[in-house]
Every structure is written in structure tokens, then in C-alpha cells.
Amino acid sequence: MEPQIYLAPGPFALESGDTLPELRIAYHTYGRMNAARDNVVWVCHALTANSEVADWWPHTVEKGRFLDPERWFVVCANILGSHYGTTGPLHVNPATGRPWYGSFPQFTIRDIVRAHRLLADALGVGRIAMLVGSSVGGFQAVEWAVMEPERIEGLALIATDAKASPWNIAIDETQRMAIEADATFGEERPDAGMKGLAAARALGLLSYRGPEGYNLTQQDHEENPVLHRACTYQRYQGEKLCRRYNAYSYHAILDAFDTHDVGRGRGGVEAALGKIRARTLVVGITTDIIFTPAEMRRLHGQIPGSRYCEIDSPFAHDGFLVEYEQLNALLLPFMTER
Incomplete structure (x- = not known):
């Protein structure tokens, strides 16, 4: 399903001081907004996902699930x-009349959220019944809940945090180093830096899946001591991303993610999170090494009145994509409490 496109009026000023002469936002919707306009669920997506939630988050946009389009008007913006x-x-x-490539101006999580707010206004969305964000989608969701506490009624934060940690930033920097090591990165063509992008993706996957996930799914076959499934998996995943993405976007988005600090200019993280008025569910994953259960419990402790639950999964951070049955069991009852 092709996305709809919203063209924002006028230039879009960025937190860096730069300006985008024009801003277009791709988005998908599912279901219909009711007459009371009180059934809006907004999903904030992660790193290389798109706005088509049903495409990348299996068994969520279905009848009887937490993103049931018969009950909710579900929106996701790229x-x-x-x-x-x-x-x-x-x-x-x-x-210039030419693609931006490496000259695309630096932007932040707050810029992403401000763009989403423009789209929400254009769609006639007032209050958001539930704002859902996983991973760096959660970065956006927590920022939005602090930025507009009166707009967000419910908040679901899954495997995320209020600030990019040194560990998060180190993972991102290692991926950027891989892209920059590709001699073609910087050339003004859409396929520049592809070998670096493949390597960056392979590096990132180590943190997304963790040792338990790899050891569970990538064991070698005894009859072939030379061919390693883990090796072919890494190469396959790198090549797979190269077929659908580009190195410039990946590099720029990693930069943006590292700017995430909900407490910046607001008196610190705790003071900022104290502004949240939404009913909040914080969901950790037992084996996540990017956003550990301890960090998730700390986030829960800093958001007034929030609840905390955990998904039990061997698939580490990717558990939020894989364990959709557990996630539905947590989110569906929380979202239907009105």
C-alpha cells in the first residue's frame, strides 16, 4: 500500500538552525476516525521501518489486536x-536542483516530533488516545508526551529510554564508522556507501538479537564444518538492507537518534518526565542489551503513575517484533481501559 503524502506549508526550521525549504511527510492510516475523534492511536516507528505498520509489525494491525483498525484510527508517519x-x-x-546526499542538514528527535505534530494538526487529530513507540520510536513517543502532555492520553513505551545512553551512541558510532570506511560514501549517487551500509547493518544486528537469539537460530550443521550459518546470516541481512535503503539516510538517522535527551533544556530527565500526564505502560524485554530491563524499570520509576511489564524472550531487542503475542496480551487490555 503506497503512503499518503502531506506537504507542509512553508519551510521547516530545524533545531540545528538550518532550514528545510520544503517538508513532505509520508504516512499511512488504518481504520476511521470516529465522530468524537477520540479513537486515534499513533505509532512511532524505529530505525529503518516505514509508515506501513502492518508491513513491519506482524499481527498487530488486525481485528482483536491492539492496533485493531475496526476500533482505532491508526496513524504512522515516516x-x-x-x-x-x-x-x-x-x-x-x-x-541546488540536486539531491541532498551528504549535505542533508542535521536534525534531531525533536525535529521529527515537530514534523509529526504538523501532520496530526493537518489530519484534524486533537487528542491522541494512545501513542505507541518501540526502540527509537519510543524516543519520539516520550519526547512527544513531554512536549505536548495535554494531547497524549495514553502512552506505551517499549524497549526504549528517555535519553540516548553512551552505550546506544557507541553502537551508532560503530555503524557510522563502517559506512564511512566505504570509499564510495560521499559520492553523489544513491548507491554510494552500500558495502559500508551492509557492514553497519551486520554490526547493528549483534546488538538487536544478542547472544541468546543467535545461539538459538544460527547453529551450524554438523555435516559442513566450513559453512557457518551465522556468517551467511550476517551477509544476507546486510545485503537485504542495501536492497531497500540507502547509506545517507541510515547515517543521518543514526546522528539524529544520538541527539535524544528529553531532559535537554528542561532541567534534566526526571524533571522532563514529570511533565507526562498520560496513562503510561513501560515494557521491557528480559534479554535486551540495548535497553536493559534495569533501564526500563528506571524509566518506569521516573514517569508519574506508570506501570511496568516485561516480555520474556530470547530474541533480545528484536523481541518487540518477534513476540507479538506477548505484546498483544500486555497492550490490548491497557489500551481498552478508558
Whole structure:
């Protein structure tokens, strides 16, 4: 399903001080907004996902699930800088008549959220019944809940945090180093840096799946001591991303994620999270090494009145994608409490 496109009026000023001459936002919706306009669920997506939630989050946009389109008006907007329709490095810079490529201006999580707010206004969305964010989608969700506490009624934060930690940033920097090691990165063509992108993706997967996930799914066959399933898996995943993404968007979005600090300019993380008024569910994953259960419990402790639950999974951070049955069992009752 092709996304819808919203063209924002006028230029879009960024937190860095730069300005995008034009801003287009790709988005998908499911279901219908009711007459009371009180059934809006907004999903914030992660790193290389698109706005088509049903495409990347299996068994969630279905009848009887927490994103049931017969009950909710579900909205997901593609993030700034992405490869999937929202203004990004491969779009044309009106000032030059050429794609931005590596000159795309730096942007932040707050810029992404401000863009989403423009779209919400254009769609006639007032209050959001539930704002859902996993991973770096959670970065956006927690920022939005602090930025507009009166707009967000419910909040579900899954495997995420209020601030990018040194560990998060180190993972991102290692991926950037892999992209930059590709001699073609910087050339003005859409396929520049692809070998670096493949390596970056392979590095990232180590943190997404963790040792339990790999040891469970990538054991070698005894009859072939030379061919290692883990090796072919890493290469396959790197090549798979290269077929659908570009290195400039990946690099730029990693930069944006590292800017995440909900407490910046607000007196610190605790003071900022204290502004949240939404009913909040914080969900950790037992084996997550990016956002550990301890960090998730700390986030829960800093959000007034929040609840905490955990998904038990060997698949580490990717558990939020894999364990959709457990996630549905947690989110469905929470979302239907009105």
C-alpha cells in the first residue's frame, strides 16, 4: 500500500538552525476516525521501518489486536531523513536542483516530533488516545508526551529510554564508522556507501538479537564444518538492507537518534518526565542489551503513575517484533481501559 503524502506549508526550521525549504511527510492510516475523534492511536516507528505498520509489525494491525483498525484510527508517519517518502537525503534540494546526499542538514528527535505534530494538526487529530513507540520510536513517543502532555492520553513505551545512553551512541558510532570506511560514501549517487551500509547493518544486528537469539537460530550443521550459518546470516541481512535503503539516510538517522535527551533544556530527565500526564505502560524485554530491563524499570520509576511489564524472550531487542503475542496480551487490555 503506497503512503499518503502531506506537504507542509512553508519551510521547516530545524533545531540545528538550518532550514528545510520544503517538508513532505509520508504516512499511512488504518481504520476511521470516529465522530468524537477520540479513537486515534499513533505509532512511532524505529530505525529503518516505514509508515506501513502492518508491513513491519506482524499481527498487530488486525481485528482483536491492539492496533485493531475496526476500533482505532491508526496513524504512522515516516520519520524525517528516511528512505520511505518523508524528506530525506535522496530528495532534491530546491536550492541546488540536486539531491541532498551528504549535505542533508542535521536534525534531531525533536525535529521529527515537530514534523509529526504538523501532520496530526493537518489530519484534524486533537487528542491522541494512545501513542505507541518501540526502540527509537519510543524516543519520539516520550519526547512527544513531554512536549505536548495535554494531547497524549495514553502512552506505551517499549524497549526504549528517555535519553540516548553512551552505550546506544557507541553502537551508532560503530555503524557510522563502517559506512564511512566505504570509499564510495560521499559520492553523489544513491548507491554510494552500500558495502559500508551492509557492514553497519551486520554490526547493528549483534546488538538487536544478542547472544541468546543467535545461539538459538544460527547453529551450524554438523555435516559442513566450513559453512557457518551465522556468517551467511550476517551477509544476507546486510545485503537485504542495501536492497531497500540507502547509506545517507541510515547515517543521518543514526546522528539524529544520538541527539535524544528529553531532559535537554528542561532541567534534566526526571524533571522532563514529570511533565507526562498520560496513562503510561513501560515494557521491557528480559534479554535486551540495548535497553536493559534495569533501564526500563528506571524509566518506569521516573514517569508519574506508570506501570511496568516485561516480555520474556530470547530474541533480545528484536523481541518487540518477534513476540507479538506477548505484546498483544500486555497492550490490548491497557489500551481498552478508558
